[in-house]
Amino acid sequence: MATLKDVAAKSGVTVTTVSRVLNNRGCISAETRDRVYAVIKELNYKPNELARSLSKQKSNSIGIIVPHIEHPYFARLIGYLEREAVYKNYKIMICNSHGMFGKEVDYLEMLQSHRVAGIILCSRSADIGKFVSLNIPVVSIERSVDVGTSSVECDNYQGGVLAAEHLIARGCKNLVYISGVENETMPDDERCMGFVKVCEDNNILHKEIIYKADGYLNREYHSLIENILLENPKVDGIFTSSDLIAAQVIQVARKMNLQVPDNLKIVGFDDVNIASLVSPTITTVHQPIKEMAKEAIDCLIKYVDGKTVPSRIQMPVSLVKRETT
Amino acid sequence: MATLKDVAAKSGVTVTTVSRVLNNRGCISAETRDRVYAVIKELNYKPNELARSLSKQKSNSIGIIVPHIEHPYFARLIGYLEREAVYKNYKIMICNSHGMFGKEVDYLEMLQSHRVAGIILCSRSADIGKFVSLNIPVVSIERSVDVGTSSVECDNYQGGVLAAEHLIARGCKNLVYISGVENETMPDDERCMGFVKVCEDNNILHKEIIYKADGYLNREYHSLIENILLENPKVDGIFTSSDLIAAQVIQVARKMNLQVPDNLKIVGFDDVNIASLVSPTITTVHQPIKEMAKEAIDCLIKYVDGKTVPSRIQMPVSLVKRETT
Numbered sequence: 221m222a223t224l225k226d227v228a229a230k231s232g233v234t235v236t237t238v239s240r241v242l243n244n245r246g247c248i249s250a251e252t253r254d255r256v257y258a259v260i261k262e263l264n265y266k267p268n269e270l271a272r273s274l275s276k277q278k279s280n281s282i283g284i285i286v287p288h289i290e291h292p293y294f295a296r297l298i299g300y301l302e303r304e305a306v307y308k309n310y311k312i313m314i315c316n317s318h319g320m321f322g323k324e325v326d327y328l329e330m331l332q333s334h335r336v337a338g339i340i341l342c343s344r345s346a347d348i349g350k351f352v353s354l355n356i357p358v359v360s361i362e363r364s365v366d367v368g369t370s371s372v373e374c375d376n377y378q379g380g381v382l383a384a385e386h387l388i389a390r391g392c393k394n395l396v397y398i399s400g401v402e403n404e405t406m407p408d409d410e411r412c413m414g415f416v417k418v419c420e421d422n423n424i425l426h427k428e429i430i431y432k433a434d435g436y437l438n439r440e441y442h443s444l445i446e447n448i449l450l451e452n453p454k455v456d457g458i459f460t461s462s463d464l465i466a467a468q469v470i471q472v473a474r475k476m477n478l479q480v481p482d483n484l485k486i487v488g489f490d491d492v493n494i495a496s497l498v499s500p501t502i503t504t505v506h507q508p509i510k511e512m513a514k515e516a517i518d519c520l521i522k523y524v525d526g527k528t529v530p531s532r533i534q535m536p537v538s539l540v541k542r543e544t545t
Numbered sequence: 546m547a548t549l550k551d552v553a554a555k556s557g558v559t560v561t562t563v564s565r566v567l568n569n570r571g572c573i574s575a576e577t578r579d580r581v582y583a584v585i586k587e588l589n590y591k592p593n594e595l596a597r598s599l600s601k602q603k604s605n606s607i608g609i610i611v612p613h614i615e616h617p618y619f620a621r622l623i624g625y626l627e628r629e630a631v632y633k634n635y636k637i638m639i640c641n642s643h644g645m646f647g648k649e650v651d652y653l654e655m656l657q658s659h660r661v662a663g664i665i666l667c668s669r670s671a672d673i674g675k676f677v678s679l680n681i682p683v684v685s686i687e688r689s690v691d692v693g694t695s696s697v698e699c700d701n702y703q704g705g706v707l708a709a710e711h712l713i714a715r716g717c718k719n720l721v722y723i724s725g726v727e728n729e730t731m732p733d734d735e736r737c738m739g740f741v742k743v744c745e746d747n748n749i750l751h752k753e754i755i756y757k758a759d760g761y762l763n764r765e766y767h768s769l770i771e772n773i774l775l776e777n778p779k780v781d782g783i784f785t786s787s788d789l790i791a792a793q794v795i796q797v798a799r800k801m802n803l804q805v806p807d808n809l810k811i812v813g814f815d816d817v818n819i820a821s822l823v824s825p826t827i828t829t830v831h832q833p834i835k836e837m838a839k840e841a842i843d844c845l846i847k848y849v850d851g852k853t854v855p856s857r858i859q860m861p862v863s864l865v866k867r868e869t870t
Contacts, residue, residue: 269658281638289627290818295620302614302641311655313606314639316627330636333594439818467822474824493615493764497792498823499799 222263231259242267273335280310282520283331283339287319291439292464292492293509294342297361300513301340308521310337317343332356338369338520357523359516362408370519372512372533379505380414382539383459383487386503388422390485390545392457395424396448398469399461400431400441408461411489411505415459427452441465445472456484463488463495466502470544486544500543508535547588556584567592605635607845608656608664612644616764617789617817618834619667622686625838626665633846635662642668657681663845666693682848684841687733695844697837697858704830705739707864708784708812711828713747715810715870717782720749721773723794724786725756725766733786736814736830740784752777766790770797781809788813788820791827795869811869825868833860 228235233252240246241256259265273279282305286294298314305312313336315327324343331339338357357369380397387395397415399408412428419426431444445468449455460466466488470480478484480500488495488504495502512535519529553560558577565571566581584590594604607630611619623639630637638661640652649668656664663682683693705722712720722740724733737753744751756769770793774780785791791813795805803809805825813820813829820827837860844854 266654266657268660269655289624290617290620292615292617292620292818295615295617298639299614299641302639311638311640311659313636314623314627315636316624329591330594332591334636335593464822471822471824471826493617494819494822497789497796497819499796501796 222265224265224268226263227256227259227265230263231256279335279337281313281334281336282310282517283313283315283327283334283336284342285315285317285324285327285331285339286342287317288439289314289316292494293462293490293507296492296509297342297513300510301517304514304517308517310517310521319343337524340516340520357520359520359523361512361516369523370516370529370531370533372516372519372535374507374512374535374537376408376410376537377414379489379507379537380411380416380459381418382414382537383411383489383505384415384418384422384424384426386539386541386545387457387459387485387487388418388424390457390481392485393424394452394454395419395426395457395459396452396455397426397428397459397461398431398441398445398448398465399429400444400465408489411459411461425454427455439464441468442472445469446476449473449476449478457486458484459487459489461489463490463492463502463504466504466544467494467498470498470500470502481543481545487539488544491540495540495542503542503545504540506538506540508537511535547590549590549593551588552581552584552590555588556581604660604662606638606659606661607635607842608638608640608652608659608661610640610642610649610652610656610664610666610668612642612668613764614639614641617819618787618815618832621817621834622667622838625835626842629839629842633842635842635846644668662849663694665841665845682845684845684848686837686841694848695841695854695856695858697841697844697860699832699837699860699862701733701735701862702739704814704832704862705736705741705784706743707739707862708736708814708830709740709743709747709749709751711864711866711870712782712784712810712812713743713749715782715806717810718749719777719779720744720751720782720784721777721780722751722753722784722786723756723766723770723773723790724754725769725790733814736784736786750779752780764789766793767797770794771801774798774801774803782811783809784812784814786814788815788817788827788829791829791869792819792823795823795825795827806868806870812864813869816865820865820867828867828870829865831863831865833862836860 224235224238228238238256240248241253284301288294302312317324341358341360341363359369360371362373397412399412429448458469460469466486469486473480473484480486488502491504491506495504515533523529549560549563553563563581565573566578609626613619627637642649666683666685666688685693685696687698722737724737754773783794785794791811794811798805798809805811813827816829816831820829840858848854
């Protein structure tokens with residue numbers, strides 16, 4: 221592969237001059253500039269980003285740590301984060317922690333060794349001190365991070381309110397909230413709080429099932445859902461903390477000959493592709509993932525550029541009505 | 546952030562000595578080694594991967610170009626590629642081309658500038674000369690690449706055979722194959738060939754619909770499917786080139802009051818999570834995505850290490866029977 225030296229030799233100028241041409245710095249004649257560019261093209265020279273990053277002691281990479289690339293929520297989030305980063309001339313490195321804390325720490329060290337400009341943290345956040353000692357800006361998305369540069373969340377409380385109000389308006393009298401989360405305090409705990417508040421205000425029977433086992437990792441809730449429906453035969457409305465769980469509720473209901481939405485109404489959360497791909501399609505709380513990704517990348521890059529950024533950004537949610545209600 | 550110089554100064558040795566300790570090279574006393582490591586720990590020094598990569602003129606990164614991160618097939622593939630890469634001490638950079646050729650070329654130049662060790666190409670492959678001039682090993686997955694280091698594919702022809710045989714065994718008399726592909730020759734064209742061969746051998750009515758519009762990009766096939774079912778009311782079995790399309794066939798069938806599997810049987814392709822999340826669950830041709838990811842990463846790294854690698858690897862498929870048949 222052609223080097224800067226090769227370009228300089230063939231152009232008959234010094235390496236410094238080639239570097240000046242590339243960086244558009246210093247006083248260079250139009251003739252020299254044209255000659256250098258012609259040689260660059262001829263030799264198919266590519267500037268060395270590694271060298272450039274090293275001289276700045278920082279690369280134009282952003283590290284993204286997610287618990288599960290394959291989860292439809294994170295797949296969509298990564299898609300938007302990548303788009304925003306590229307738009308701002310950054311590239312992304314993806315780290316898939318599988319929700320394992322040890323793996324997260326390894327990734328953090330790796331990202332630090334590669335001098336990433338910053339980290340977007342979508343994975344759990346225990347032992348946050350680990351992150352802080354990194355001296356790298358960290359923006360979290362939908363994770364409780366006390367320390368760190370910024371956090372971006374959706375209005376989880378309002379999501380719970382919208383779901384409960386909608387189920388009640390559709391005639392439900394006996395509600396259940398199902399959440400499958402990690403063993404951490406998470407912003408989505410507030411979904412439950414909003415849901416409970418509305419049920420209490422309306423004197424509606426309700427139950428919260430927070431499933432803290434490894435269901436979140438396996439993304440497998442069928443037997444949990446079956447038990448809930450068997451133990452609570454009067455349940456006529458279910459709110460789930462993700463569309464993924466809602467899709468599994470539809471499957472279990474089908475197996476138990478419960479008609480959705482006639483006997484059982486379902487509201488999911490996230491509004492990812494699965495919500496509109498299953499039959500019946502899922503009524504869900506739309507999380508503005510695209511806009512959240514944009515805010516997170518904006519925040520990180522502004523902070524890297526020395527600007528003051530918000531410590532917390534909350535984005536609005538909305539209810540998308542589909543066939544499950 | 547502590548530098549190599551800081552470690553050297555605090556340990557009372559030269560930078561060269563610290564570097565020797567870190568790289569386990571040259572003759573260093575146990576006492577010096579211990580002192581240097583103690584200082585490294587005290588200062589929380591992290592080796593600079595950028596500098597290391599620069600001196601080797603190659604980073605331990607692998608670039609992955611996919612057309613759509615959010616497509617369940619690519620989301621799963623990326624998950625496995627990342628796992629295999631990390632296991633081999635490589636990290637991955639994800640590039641999402643949105644199927645746009647211009648974006649792919651930009652990404653290739655970017656990856657070259659970052660001196661990636663190699664590229665896994667899961668996106669389309671027009672103008673492959675562009676890749677070859679890169680002098681970087683390229684392993685393709687499920688894409689037609691004439692030039693390049695290696696290609697990894699599943700046995701697409703056999704997938705078509707299995708699907709047709711199964712639909713016929715289940716009593717179907719009038720079959721349709723639906724594929725939504727890009728405007729390129731793709732390995733999955735062979736799915737159609739295997740399907741047609743079995744239909745012809747069994748004198749079964751059949752029709753192939755290769756949808757080359759932008760459906761692949763939007764992942765939206767509802768109106769196409771509705772037209773197919775309206776224009777071919779006798780169709781009793783559909784084979785689709787992805788589970789994503791199969792999920793949409795279920796939705797359209799439901800809207801048209803066609804009972805699946807009683808009136809219409811469906812076989813998908815890929816066996817990604819959506820196949821087991823929709824209702825009814827989808828009978829599908831299992832593509833060994835995990836094993837394909839492992840082969841691709843293995844191949845790339847072996848090639849980087851100067852070993853001879855296969856130019857083409859084909860992996861077997863199998864039929865997974867579920868509720869749509």
